[in-house]
Amino acid sequence: MMPDPLIADDGYECGTCGHEWFRELDEQVTGVCDVNGTLLNAGDDVVVIKDLKLNGKTGGVKIGTKVKRIQLVSGDHPIQGKVNGRTILITADKVKKA
Numbered sequence: 552m553m554p555d556p557l558i559a560d561d562g563y564e565c566g567t568c569g570h571e572w573f574r575e576l577d578e579q580v581t582g583v584c585d586v587n588g589t590l591l592n593a594g595d596d597v598v599v600i601k602d603l604k605l606n607g608k609t610g611g612v613k614i615g616t617k618v619k620r621i622q623l624v625s626g627d628h629p630i631q632g633k634v635n636g637r638t639i640l641i642t643a644d645k646v647k648k649a
Contacts, residue, residue: 565628565640580623583630589648593623596649597630603645605637612639617649 583591586600596619603612618632618641628640 565642580625580629583623583643585647586644587647591621591623591630591643591648594620597621597632597646598649599641599645600647601645603641605639610635618646 580593585591585597591597596617599612599614599616599618602614605611612634616634618630618634620632622631623629624631624640626640628642630641630643630646631638632641633639
């Protein structure tokens, strides 16, 4: 039996709106495209194309920040990645494939 992926210090956070929640990781999500229409896959690296403010936290995510080894999850924030040690969820229109 696999460990529960919901257990995390901060949970997950939307890079656009700052909404935080716990979310289950889906096994396979397909059809997620970046701002240029390039198909993204789990494990890809992406670059943030817009400064993202993180509500309730100091700092944010600056334009040009590279998010390595993304995961794809279902929902309206389909990209999960780590930035500065925090797990965040980002909408696909805020990134381009690196």
